[in-house]
Amino acid sequence: MRQIVENAVSRGILKKIVYSQPRDKSVVRCEAKLFSSGKGVFLQFETFMSDGKAVHENVPEKQAADRAALIAERDFRRVNIITSAGECQIMVSKKGKTTVLNKIKEDLPAPKIPIKAHDGRRKYIIEEGAPCDFLYRLGVCDAEGGVFDKKRAKFRQINRFLEIVRDLFPKKPEGGLYILDLCCGKSYLSFALYYYLHDILGAEVEMIGADLKSDVIAYCSQVAKDCGFDGLKFICCDISEFVPARTPDLVVSLHACDTATDIVLATAVKTGAKNILSSPCCQHEMARQLPREDEELGFILSKPLFRERFAALATDALRLLMLEAEGYRADAVEFIDPEETPKNLLIRAVKGGGASAERALEYEKACKRLGIDPALARFLNK
Ligand SMILES: C[S@@+](CC[C@H](N)C(=O)[O-])C[C@H]1O[C@@H](n2cnc3c(N)ncnc32)[C@H](O)[C@@H]1O
Structure with a gap:
């Protein structure tokens, strides 16, 4: 013991x-x-x-x-x-x-459990009460670092995300880092990620945030400039057309809707990204594809709510399986308290171990059994 x-x-x-x-x-x-x-x-x-x-x-x-x-x-x-x-x-x-x-797994990276301070308060990577320029500019806290009540969940989410990133990059990496945030939106995570890697660890970082919305991209570019985050750039594009300049050290994506998450994962896999952190959003594709009648699964698929949830769960489980088939060690972690948002799942994948024909076969069998053709396989030309 x-x-x-x-x-x-x-x-x-x-x-x-x-x-x-x-x-x-x-x-x-x-x-x-x-x-x-x-x-x-x-x-x-x-x-x-x-x-x-x-x-x-x-x-x-x-x-x-x-x-x-x-x-x-x-x-x-x-x-x-x-x-x-x-x-x-x-x-x-x-x-x-x-x-x-x-039954403690020794061979997989597992989420670090934050150690509570004696006063019961959790110790965050970005501490509340200490001025933080980018969080101030993004409207999360005031100039003294006091977190606005309405942004408290966002603040916790950012810190939780950084804890997960810290597991991947616990100290300053040897070379520079090339990082993508696909479907970045207002980019809270890109800013936090850049701040952690560049300002806290002292790493050399080139980070690209990409999104369809031109107004959001203009806003994020201005905030990055105001913060002096020189290595953080934003581009307005459809991520399905985005071609990474080289192998990314990390691809992140938070709440990319429906099959946009599959575009993110496919882009990461095709370019051999070393690490992937992707939090899926609403999933509709599989719910539409699943059969209306099924001898064994009818008791789930005939109930609209269960059908939706089953489709979402199976989509993410199949995403993990595909990542494993493509040579990643993949798992899913809870990103933040489910009471704060139901969209709290984060897919975490680290390249290593080589492609697995066994996993690929498992994937194929599962799709055949469910009668589905998931977007991720299509985007990967499988
Ligand atoms: C729910 S928002 C999430 C934004 C941000 N990551 C966050 O968590 O705050 C989804 C974002 O994905 C973007 N998006 C969806 N499909 C896209 C695509 N094909 N190419 C680029 N951006 C896309 C949308 O414009 C939107 O900003």
């Missing part, structure tokens, strides 16, 4: 450890979570007692794994280590025999 906790802490993926089935009847259960304070990072054990009280113990990060293992061996018969890469369950029998069921 010590090793599992240590790995989860060092990968930054630990959500919590839950101890149950206590040996001592005066104890109900215990939960452990990481927090940060001015003195460093600690694992806090909160033990809930049967008299309703809770006892706290804060253990410095370096000793956390040892302590977590000791508490398991000594006080409880069941432990669940919950991480963003899966869960591990450890059972200890009355005779002391340990059974470990470890």
Whole structure:
């Protein structure tokens, strides 16, 4: 157990450890979570007692794994280590025999779990209350860095997005970066991305935002100029006609409607983009293509709401499968609290591992079974 906790802490993926089935009847259960304070990072054990009280113990990060293992061996018969890469369950029998069921994935990048500050406030990459020129110019905060109430969700979304980007670029990269934001709209993310990579990490960045709307492009170009973001340019075009100058280090796209997301993914794949972050938007294509009658799936497809949701889910699952077939390690993460927006899914893909004929076959079979011809396959001439 010590090793599992240590790995989860060092990968930054630990959500919590839950101890149950206590040996001592005066104890109900215990939960452990990481927090940060001015003195460093600690694992806090909160033990809930049967008299309703809770006892706290804060253990410095370096000793956390040892302590977590000791508490398991000594006080409880069941432990669940919950991480963003899966869960591990450890059972200890009355005779002391340990059974470990470890489903924590070691080989895939997993979302980092932000460590809360001791005052319960989340630590953001762009801190509230510190002046931030681009957020001020985009109307997210005032000149002192105070976030406007109506823009709070946007502020959280930007920061969450930057945390995901930080997983890909934790430190200044060796060479310059070539980055595309396709269907950039008002480009909050392009600005945030440029700010993080160029101003925080000190990287050399050439970033292009592309969108159909000329007024939005003119506005973004002016803001970039005013911010002194010299490496950030905007062009007005249909992204299906956009030809990247070279292999992008990262292609991002937030809420590109319906099959525009497929154009983004196809452009990224065709140019061998090293990383892709794409948050899909409304999906209509598959809902129209799915059969009206289906012996096995009729119970879903005959109900309009379920049909829509099934189509959206299958579209994104097939997008991941296609990316894997094309040689990417792909997964989907929740981008922001689903209560803030239902459009909270982010497809994350990192090039590596080579094309997979197995995945391609799986894709083909799924499409055949569903009777569909998805845009992504068409755009990739598959
Ligand atoms: C829902 S908005 C999202 C904008 C921005 N990424 C954001 O999240 O704030 C979708 C944007 O995609 C753009 N768009 C849709 N299809 C496009 C295409 N084929 N080429 C370029 N832009 C496109 C629209 O003009 C619009 O600005």
